[in-house]
Amino acid sequence: MGFRGQPFAFDSPAAAVAGMVARLRIDGTARGAERRPLGEVRGRVLAEAILADRDSPAFDYAAMDGYAVRTADLHRAARSGGSITLRVFGEARVGAEPPGLPDADGAPAALRIATGAPVPRGADAVVRREDVDEHASAGSPGGVASITITGSAAADVREGDNIRRRGENARAGEAVLDAGAVLSAAAIGTLAAVGCAAPLVAPRLRVAVVTTGDELVPPEETPAAFEIRNSNAPAVSAVLGAHAWIGVDRTVHVPDEGGRLVGTLREVLGSVDAVVITGGVSMGHRDPVRGAVEAVGADVVFHGLPQRPGKPMLGAVVAGQDGRQVPVFGLPGNPVSAMVTCTRIVIPVLGAIAGATIPAPVRIPLANPDRRPLGLWWHRLVRINHRGDAELLDARGSGDIIAAGRSDGFIEAPPNAFAEDIAPGALFPYSAWPT
Numbered sequence: 001m002g003f004r005g006q007p008f009a010f011d012s013p014a015a016a017v018a019g020m021v022a023r024l025r026i027d028g029t030a031r032g033a034e035r036r037p038l039g040e041v042r043g044r045v046l047a048e049a050i051l052a053d054r055d056s057p058a059f060d061y062a063a064m065d066g067y068a069v070r071t072a073d074l075h076r077a078a079r080s081g082g083s084i085t086l087r088v089f090g091e092a093r094v095g096a097e098p099p100g101l102p103d104a105d106g107a108p109a110a111l112r113i114a115t116g117a118p119v120p121r122g123a124d125a126v127v128r129r130e131d132v133d134e135h136a137s138a139g140s141p142g143g144v145a146s147i148t149i150t151g152s153a154a155a156d157v158r159e160g161d162n163i164r165r166r167g168e169n170a171r172a173g174e175a176v177l178d179a180g181a182v183l184s185a186a187a188i189g190t191l192a193a194v195g196c197a198a199p200l201v202a203p204r205l206r207v208a209v210v211t212t213g214d215e216l217v218p219p220e221e222t223p224a225a226f227e228i229r230n231s232n233a234p235a236v237s238a239v240l241g242a243h244a245w246i247g248v249d250r251t252v253h254v255p256d257e258g259g260r261l262v263g264t265l266r267e268v269l270g271s272v273d274a275v276v277i278t279g280g281v282s283m284g285h286r287d288p289v290r291g292a293v294e295a296v297g298a299d300v301v302f303h304g305l306p307q308r309p310g311k312p313m314l315g316a317v318v319a320g321q322d323g324r325q326v327p328v329f330g331l332p333g334n335p336v337s338a339m340v341t342c343t344r345i346v347i348p349v350l351g352a353i354a355g356a357t358i359p360a361p362v363r364i365p366l367a368n369p370d371r372r373p374l375g376l377w378w379h380r381l382v383r384i385n386h387r388g389d390a391e392l393l394d395a396r397g398s399g400d401i402i403a404a405g406r407s408d409g410f411i412e413a414p415p416n417a418f419a420e421d422i423a424p425g426a427l428f429p430y431s432a433w434p435t
Ligand code: AMP
Pocket: 211, 212, 213, 215, 216, 228, 229, 230, 231, 232, 233, 278, 279, 280, 281, 282, 284, 331, 332, 333, 334, 335, 399
């Protein structure tokens, strides 16, 4: 089975991604990396390894509000049975050097301590406030003169209880984030915590989106009887632009007359890192993409993949300005095909160029598998139900933009996954539409 009378160049979407990446000869060096403030780096690709500037935590601190104590004192007192009273000698506050825990000649002593406050010298455990009875006194530190704890609770206190130790998260100089990380909210927290206020990030990949089709009008125009609105330009731009490391620099629409596409490609190739074309890539005698891609000197890496939707998809590589290698993708024009192939194949290839570490799609249970044999990789629209499982949507094929708009994303099934009955709950990789 193949396309245009040729066998498929790759036997899966994943292999097509790997084939494009291999053909692009990506060397992993970030060109033109830039330092940006933390408020601007969410979703950008980190272009340097980040090291802890000091131990994390930088000092032993209390993980709970309570009382800093010496376990040896408590255990000794606990052996005599009954409850134990500890005099409160002072208070350890956040952000300040704490007083030391006095040695009260073997009598158990305590210092009041707040979550995040440094553990006083002499103390080796923190007893939680809710585990003691407090005895108030107006003149005492924090209003507490002494606390009482039961003998059995005291015997249970272990050295290190409710204390976070200096360096237990990372040692000074240790790598805390690797180059290639796509900066999440949590990673931005790490950057701030280790004092990296302006990390080096890879430059945005500049992408041109080129739609083709004589039948298309912009969404704000009223189509004539047999015209339709161009939904791919905004939808594909949204799939791309949802990734902060991509910038959709150009969106152009060209009619199907081949010469126009050649001119547009020549023009955009001077200023972008990738081109994504939709439509005009099938077997139609007026489909301009294959001819135009060859006319600008691109090498076709694949044309046709064993997948539904997206069987006619084309991937090519062309030399851009200054010798850069620029991938050119021809996505089928059907709206679901264009969005699925952009998500499944274009984004991972662009991610490799950007040096981004992109996790594989999560695998989630499919609640309602049906029995429909298909010898192709199959991307099927799903909704996520209240249990968090995928449910196949009743969709009319790759032109069904209405079903796509109601879906949360799609699952990817290998050839013939639905040839036999499969049990509900079988796992499939799931890609959500970006929001
Ligand atoms: P094509 O891949 O050009 O043969 O187009 C396949 C189908 O997708 C046809 O029904 C087209 O009208 C439709 N189509 C192509 N491009 C777009 C677009 N940009 N927006 C919406 N539908 C499109």
